[in-house]
Amino acid sequence: MVPQEKLAAESDTLEKNTQAEALLPYLPEVEEIGPNPSVPEALLKERFAKLEKEIPLRYHKSSHEFVEYFIYKKAEFTQTMMERMPLYFPLFEKALQKHGLPTELKYLSMIESGLNPTIISHARAGGLWQFMPATGREFGLYQDKYIDERFEPAKATEAACQYLAQLYRIFGDWELALASYNTGPGNVKRAMRRSRGTTFWTIYNVLPKETRSYVPQYVAMNYMMNFGYDHGIYPRNTEFQIPNDTIHINGYIDLAAFCQQSSINFEDLKKLNPQITKTILPDQTRDFVLKVPSVQYTYFVSNRNTIMDSCTRRFTAAGLLIAKVDSTKVDSLGANPSFPYALASNSTSSDDEEEDEMEEAPVSSNKTKKSSHTVRRGENLGAIARKYHVSVAELRRWNHIRRNDIRRGQRLAIYKEVKVAAPAKTTTRVALASYRAEEQPARKDRHIRKRYHTVQKGDTLWIISQRYGLEIGQLKKRNRIRGNSIKPGQKLIISS
Known part of the structure; x- marks a missing residue:
């Protein structure tokens, strides 16, 4: 069911499912049109011609069957697609224009996924554009236990644009490119050799059954999104992006x-x-x-x-x-x-926190410095790790790399600890403030009783300021705190 084809001279192995789960159950229900179809053939031919832009919308018995299928048997699906158009089409159109691709390719995602960004097919293809895991990684879609960028609309659309552009460069024909997006370019090339055909319709009979239906479904969905109202199908609960x-x-x-x-x-x-x-x-x-x-x-x-x-x-x-x-x-x-x-454990500190850390160390402290490395031809993780005196495991963790797969041009984050000289003071500002407040009160305050708060686990400056009716700025000034870091057990001056 799932081909693994080589994009000849264009790419390494790419995988693609043959049919999106969203429409898999529908195919057996499609009926052949009779001599007197509900939608006149002449009307469809006329409207296909009006809709046609860069991608041919040729009339064919199969595309006619799918038009009637989406009108009568799957009207609810058609309505759902109308309702989700405003949610995703602006994103699709922007990306397609950026890559110089026909904007009518936006209808393809309806056939692929039913505009469901988290759908996964039985073959493990996922997202709006139904990328197989390996294909997604090939086009830069990161995947791990917690994040799967195949489901991220903007990144998946960018990857789909790159893949469609690649397929069009191979075939120079949009109908063949669409068929290749479904079944893989290798299957399309084999069909061309077997039939000696050079267009989708001349190789139609030797293509897999699912692929024969794929282009007609695309044509029919294009038609329904533009003329569905004429057949009594309207969106009821239109979806929009949440600001x-x-x-x-x-x-x-x-x-x-x-x-x-x-x-x-x-x-x-x-x-x-x-x-x-x-x-x-x-x-x-x-x-x-x-x-x-x-x-x-x-x-x-x-x-x-x-x-x-x-x-x-x-x-x-x-x-x-x-x-x-x-x-x-x-x-x-x-x-x-x-x-x-x-501040994250492996990332560069912010200015305020950096200063606090340096003051707390009696002699010196470690500061994490981030740099990057651009992978060159022939390099592997082992060589890069040795160059920067880090471990391969650290490289993989910092850059979310599974196994040891890296590619030329990829930028890798490198984190290294560097020694930072401490100021001449041997106590922290916070500790010094506490010392002055508790052990060395100024003479003029000798007879004034100061009020303190001992920091508990979970306390923040905001929580403490709200408890005592203070502004955070006042609290920080009284205790000579820079940044926002406080620690359990620390005593803070509340009033003096």
């Missing part, structure tokens, strides 16, 4: 707890991030862009420390940076680009 902002995650996060604390509907989070396959992201997560509904984003920003304390492993590997949608800024807040979750 969203983004959060950059570094480290472990429990997404269910995050949603609960942020008042975010977990189903909305799943719709915005279909590539997440679990309810958590693991400790080794780096720079993952998590989309959150814009409606709850302001609440999250106002309560971010409390929320993140409840769903991350703060002292092991939790990390967070905030950014607006389509923005390269690290923090959309502007005023405070660094806060507690910006």
